Amino acid sequence: MEALFYIFAFIAIFSALMVISMKNPLTSALYLVLCFFALAGFYVLLDMQFLAVMQILVYAGAIMVLVVLVIMLLNISRLNAVKTDFHQKIIGIIIAIVLFGEIVIYTVNGMTKKPTGIFTHSVINKIGNTQVIGNFLFTKYTLSFEIASILLFVAIIGAYLFAKKKL
Amino acid sequence: MHNIMPAIYGLNSLEKSMLSIIPEAVVILFAFIVLFLTFFEKIAKSKNSYYLSLIGIAFSILYVVMLSGRNLTGFYGSVVFNGYDVFLFIAILLSGFLTVLVSKDYIENFDLPYPEFYSIILFGISAMMFLVASNNLIMVFISLEFMSICSYILTGYIRGNARSTEAALKYLILGTFASAFLIFGSVFIYAAVGHLNLNSIHTYLENISYGNNGSASILSGMGEYLSIGLLLFMVGLAFKMSLFPFHAWTPDAYDGAPTPITSFMATGIKIAAFAVFLRIYVLIYNINVINFNDILWVLAVLSMTFGNIAAILSANVKRLLAYSSIAQAGYILIGIIGGGFYGYSGTLFYLFTYIFMTAGAFAVVIIFENSDIASLDIKNLSGIAYKYPFISAAMALFMLSLAGIPVTGGFMGKFYVFSAAVKSGYYWLVFIALLNSAFAAYYYIKIIVKMYMPVKEDSNVSCIAGEGKNYGIVNGNISEGIILAVIICLFFTLIMGVYPQIFINFANYSAASLASL
Numbered sequence: 001m002e003a004l005f006y007i008f009a010f011i012a013i014f015s016a017l018m019v020i021s022m023k024n025p026l027t028s029a030l031y032l033v034l035c036f037f038a039l040a041g042f043y044v045l046l047d048m049q050f051l052a053v054m055q056i057l058v059y060a061g062a063i064m065v066l067v068v069l070v071i072m073l074l075n076i077s078r079l080n081a082v083k084t085d086f087h088q089k090i091i092g093i094i095i096a097i098v099l100f101g102e103i104v105i106y107t108v109n110g111m112t113k114k115p116t117g118i119f120t121h122s123v124i125n126k127i128g129n130t131q132v133i134g135n136f137l138f139t140k141y142t143l144s145f146e147i148a149s150i151l152l153f154v155a156i157i158g159a160y161l162f163a164k165k166k167l
Numbered sequence: 168m169h170n171i172m173p174a175i176y177g178l179n180s181l182e183k184s185m186l187s188i189i190p191e192a193v194v195i196l197f198a199f200i201v202l203f204l205t206f207f208e209k210i211a212k213s214k215n216s217y218y219l220s221l222i223g224i225a226f227s228i229l230y231v232v233m234l235s236g237r238n239l240t241g242f243y244g245s246v247v248f249n250g251y252d253v254f255l256f257i258a259i260l261l262s263g264f265l266t267v268l269v270s271k272d273y274i275e276n277f278d279l280p281y282p283e284f285y286s287i288i289l290f291g292i293s294a295m296m297f298l299v300a301s302n303n304l305i306m307v308f309i310s311l312e313f314m315s316i317c318s319y320i321l322t323g324y325i326r327g328n329a330r331s332t333e334a335a336l337k338y339l340i341l342g343t344f345a346s347a348f349l350i351f352g353s354v355f356i357y358a359a360v361g362h363l364n365l366n367s368i369h370t371y372l373e374n375i376s377y378g379n380n381g382s383a384s385i386l387s388g389m390g391e392y393l394s395i396g397l398l399l400f401m402v403g404l405a406f407k408m409s410l411f412p413f414h415a416w417t418p419d420a421y422d423g424a425p426t427p428i429t430s431f432m433a434t435g436i437k438i439a440a441f442a443v444f445l446r447i448y449v450l451i452y453n454i455n456v457i458n459f460n461d462i463l464w465v466l467a468v469l470s471m472t473f474g475n476i477a478a479i480l481s482a483n484v485k486r487l488l489a490y491s492s493i494a495q496a497g498y499i500l501i502g503i504i505g506g507g508f509y510g511y512s513g514t515l516f517y518l519f520t521y522i523f524m525t526a527g528a529f530a531v532v533i534i535f536e537n538s539d540i541a542s543l544d545i546k547n548l549s550g551i552a553y554k555y556p557f558i559s560a561a562m563a564l565f566m567l568s569l570a571g572i573p574v575t576g577g578f579m580g581k582f583y584v585f586s587a588a589v590k591s592g593y594y595w596l597v598f599i600a601l602l603n604s605a606f607a608a609y610y611y612i613k614i615i616v617k618m619y620m621p622v623k624e625d626s627n628v629s630c631i632a633g634e635g636k637n638y639g640i641v642n643g644n645i646s647e648g649i650i651l652a653v654i655i656c657l658f659f660t661l662i663m664g665v666y667p668q669i670f671i672n673f674a675n676y677s678a679a680s681l682a683s684l
Binding site: 102109140141142143144148150154155157158161162 | 184195241242243283294305306309316320323324326
């Protein structure tokens with residue numbers, strides 16, 4: 001299991017780096033798909049099969065289709081001459097190193113014993129993954145769920161307002 | 168046995184849950200009704216959406232007043248409704264009411280649909296109310312996102328105007344970044360304490376820090392996770408409060424957005440962000456994991472100083488008000504740092520006065536925009552007082568209030584906030600804040616002086632008119648709505664300066680129910 005984790009982690013980081021360093025947007029998009037698959041792998045390792053399937057269906061499936069479609073419609077074949085400021089690069093690298101160092105320090109010094117809720121692996125495996133999520137969505141987090149639906153609705157209106165030529 | 172429905176689905180519980188979100192639900196309902204007006208072309212072009220949104224907000228205020236005094240918890244502790252919410256709901260609804268009042272004149276200048284505009288404002292108001300009421304990290308995140316998405320849409324609402332679109336894009340990209348910080352922070356907090364409900368986190372932390380059995384050993388591992396989580400969480404909220412290092416979006420977004428929306432962002436969003444920060448501060452930050460007051464101290468000083476210096480250098484009224492709102496955020500933060508009952512109630516009082524001064528100032532700016540001065544350069548304001556005596560007098564009062572001159576609400580607000588900080592022993596902070604207020608008075612009074620200066624016959628009059636045509640704002644409408652908004656703001660700004668006791672009592676009542684949580 002641990003070996004699998006490292007494999008997935010390597011794939012995720014590698015593909016994420018490739019997403020931002022590739023010149024061709026379509027290649028970047030395909031690396032992003034790979035990154036999403038690696039993340040889905042993490043979910044499977046965490047016993048979250050439902051989330052893994054959703055990750056692949058929604059992110060790697062639906063959203064990536066949109067991204068690729070937009071790339072096709074805009075017909076961007078190659079990004080040439082992206083302006084990069086020298087200062088920007090230096091600051092970016094410094095911030096990235098500081099953040100990385102912070103995360104390493106915190107995870108090393110962080111607690112060894114983590115608090116666990118009532119839903120341990122055995123409980124989840126007994127009830128079933130989807131049921132647990134469903135139960136939560138429709139009892140404890142009903143309101144958040146409903147507000148999220150209104151949020152998406154408003155976002156659709158916004159997209160319509162920005163995109164439509166004549167209102 | 169005969170009880171088929173589980174207790175959690177009991178009618179009483181459901182009823183209570185529904186009751187606790189009625190004010191928000193009414194606003195959302197009206198938002199949908201206003202949106203449905205777009206189906207009918209004739210109605211959509213009429214003023215119905217404007218009146219309907221005003222009625223919706225008024226209904227919501229009515230429900231808040233009817234429910235006041237109750238202490239409700241709904242949806243498994245996701246939302247709470249108590250005295251704290253009553254105060255802030257009324258503040259947010261008033262800010263929304265003023266926004267809708269001033270919107271009509273502005274939005275009619277453009278060839279844009281009205282009902283969507285008003286309905287998104289209503290959605291935004293409901294999102295802010297949910298944010299204030301939320302008592303759960305997931306609810307905080309979702310309602311913050313909801314609020315942000317509404318404000319992104321409204322910022323870029325003037326299609327075809329490059330500045331509006333640019334502002335919306337900048338705001339969207341930076342805002343998404345801030346949301347990422349917020350959710351990353353919540354993940355760390357959850358990893359440390361294992362709870363999402365703010366009250367549960369509060370009791371958990373309290374049990375640890377005051378526990379009998381070796382509290383240090385339990386905290387030693389958890390402290391790091393919790394403090395990094397709280398820091399990241401604070402970054403996400405500080406972005407919405409536009410405190411100094413996270414302010415970069417503020418000038419551009421405030422400048423590019425339609426002016427009513429600038430007013431909405433400066434009042435509503437800021438209040439909602441401060442309110443939720445205050446709630447989380449009282450429940451979580453206040454328990455000493457690391458000393459957050461030192462961090463907030465630095466943020467407050469930097470925000471005040473930066474905001475004031477940048478405001479002095481800016482030549483555009485809208486940009487000046489944007490920078491001044493950064494400085495004001497610094498002053499408001501002093502109340503939270505000061506802490507204690509007086510600090511919290513002072514913060515709430517200051518937030519309440521802040522609505523009226525800022526919304527009033529922006530209403531006057533809209534009137535200026537609608538009349539002949541399209542470019543809001545401060546130079547162009549010279550002599551405007553002789554043309555519009557009432558409006559200019561109102562603007563002068565709002566400026567004095569923002570500067571914190573006595574007899575205005577702004578003075579009382581600053582007084583309470585600073586005295587709370589002095590009470591807690593933050594002398595240097597108050598000293599710097601006082602220096603800053605003296606400094607800030609310069610640019611507020613500069614506007615007044617410009618307005619009352621006699622007109623100089625210079626050559627760029629024709630140039631101004633040309634710019635006006637480009638901008639699309641030349642119809643010169645000043646309707647009752649905008650005058651009403653100015654009068655409301657004027658009334659409250661004055662009454663809070665002259666007889667603040669009633670508002671102080673209200674803020675005290677609100678702060679008491681916050682502290683008793």
